[in-house]
Amino acid sequence: MTSRRIASALRGLLTAALLAGPIQAATAEGLSGAYLAATQADFRDDYAAAADYYRRALVFDPGNLAMLQNAAVA
Structure with missing residues (x-):
């Protein structure tokens, strides 16, 4: 019975996450973002x-x- 509750809760969380919309990609905005992107590149x-x-x-x-x-x- 407990495993069914967990599975139901997980399905609900997954549904809520999917309805929240797509995840946006990170962008190099501002000094720190551009600097970190530069060092990684x-x-x-x-x-x-x-x-x-x-x-x-x-x-x-x-x-x-x-x-x-x-x-x-560079």
Whole structure:
């Protein structure tokens, strides 16, 4: 009997989650998002993407010498 209650509760939770709508993908918005995306792209050796994300991050902090250097290297 307990397993039926658990299964019923799980079905209800799954239905509610599905009705809530699709999960949105994360985007690189703001300084921290762009910087984290840049470092991950750099780690994956995707230098074109890293340079683009560093460029986005530099919009928020143009005087950041470390990011300027990383962008130049990427």
